[in-house]
Amino acid sequence: MSWDRILDETLAARFEAERGRLRAIAQRMLGSTAEAEDAVQDTWLRLARTDPAEIKNLPRWLTTVLSRICLDLLRARAARREDPTGEPLPEPPPEAAGDGNAPEQEALLVESVGRALLVVLNRLAPAERVAFVLHDSFAVPFEQIAPIVGRTPVATKKLASRARRRVRGTASEPPEQLAGHQKVAEAFLSAARGGELDDLLAVLAPDVVRRADPTALPPGRALVARGALTIARETTVWGRRARFGAAALVDGAPGILIAPGGRLSLVLSMSVTQDRVTAYDVIADPARLATVKLALLPDGER
Template structure:
């Protein structure tokens, strides 16, 4: 087996985990896939003989690329800088046990992506890598440019903020479905006010490259950009459109799909907190859709 073939086999063995890491960090399947592909390009240009832990190397690359993407979002939004507290801010004696950390993550489920938006990029990375994927603080430290002790504090701060946001407002499946149905109805009827009432003021709409390209080619229908923020901008994107979209379950969560002749071509995933939509992801890439579990609501 050639060195390139060996690297390719190592990458494929780790691809699913890498995509999971990137998705948890970025909250977008399309962005996660871009990061994973970039990790492969970098691996393919690397001397495999010098790699003693390919899985760890790939995880580090994916984490660094994801952190860069998260920081870029912050800069684009002109939000406050990612300010770190001093290392003595959180005593080690107050750290939660590993069992408590695991229980917190398990309790989150799909809603975890909602509350992760409340964390700074470095808090998010430290919390996700350690609590969700078991990466040591010694390995996290060089990624965030901190000491292991500071990386531990970042994860703890992230964990406390996640707990502080809470999940009491997470709606049940029936309520999620009602909200998606109401969103589609308001979109089709052109009810701008109703759309605003359903959308969180800070809602984020993300579309993959295929969705952006396809929408630009269409004479009618919503026009997508890679990222659109704010209730008014998102409502303007959808108002008077979505006539051909129908409710669907996307990986078990209430969503929607454009599915001519019963085949999903565009999938809309919704993140809902309380009675408001806080995130919408539009995916038109055929491979991504094929990898998702999309069940059309024919009722």
């Protein structure tokens, strides 16, 4: 066996050892399993065309190359205005497998990364997303991130900090009240997923009001509904969407986002009084969705 062949096989083996980490980085940056796999493969192709003697630190080299590929893809996506956070998606058919009409791999991505986090990451500018993912999720130092995003280490730190503030958000309620309202939002989501009328009635105030954008409802459905029983019965019908839901901060207060495959379809902005939902708006119009501030709840990424 030739020395060049041995070098090629050694390099390939070292790349395979890094593949899982690279895939995880790309998935968070791009929010798509298919695009992440393409980015990882492109990284391998670039490695195959590079003299190994020029690479002093292979993991760092691979991270840098992959991140630049992802950054270019994110910038191209933004230039085409293909922002996935404001486009309503059709209701997935009952027979759809996995996470709605997304393939099984996309469902696994949502499960591993977190539905709410994927939605919030989609709202970051490309350089913000790259800096935040590399530093906060994979502990890459700012000195390494800086040349990737074309900024100084100090500017890169500010970039990641700005992204972190957007991801974490700012609650409009004191911590104790926030925690209580979060439990109510999660209980409503759980009841909607289960489709049990009694569970829904337990979390809805008797005089609850539901308002909705026209695009959020089937034709002919009233834009405003009143009363716990009416809304509970309605929710048992649309509850199939609830399996694509996650609790999140919606304009600073606990609410619910619906995101098949991690792509935002609609938002429920909720009002809670005495541990009951007293009103909620179903926001599905793209223009309105674009103005809603979304962030993670304080207790995690899911």
